[in-house]
Amino acid sequence: MKIQGNQFLSIEQLQDQYLNTGRQQAGAPKPNTTSFQDILSGKTDSIRTEGEVRFSKHAANRLNDRNIELTKDQVERLNMGAAKAGAKGINESLVIVDSLAFIVNVPNQTVITAMDQTETDENVFTNIDGAVII
Secondary structure (H helix, E strand, O other): OOOOOOOOOHHHHHHHHHHHHHHHHHOOOOOOOOHHHHHHHHHHOOOOOOOEEOOOOOHHHHHOOOOOOOHHHHHHHHHHHHHHEEEEOOOOOEEEOOOOEEEEEOOEEEEEEEHHHHHHHOOOOOOOOEEEEE
């Protein structure tokens, strides 16, 4: 039954509009679909490669304020120290590289704070559950 000259749709028109939208005609090209998981994985991979620590805003500010510049070798050793801490099940680790001390949140692979050995008060570190000396 089709109603002519009225602003309302007939049942057949509604069925065609809502029930056939998911069906594609034979021979019609499929749209290029990407899952949300694929997009999310691509975004997180571009942020940080596996096994590399990142520096929190606080840690980056500390490095800048204290004029600490890390060499490529020191960063590699810091990554290695964080990986060793993770292998031992440590969550919050002190990683010492040369005369530099880093507090690393191991599950998040994030350096929370950084300091030079001359700036550590009495060489006391709290809220850590392990230490790695590289």
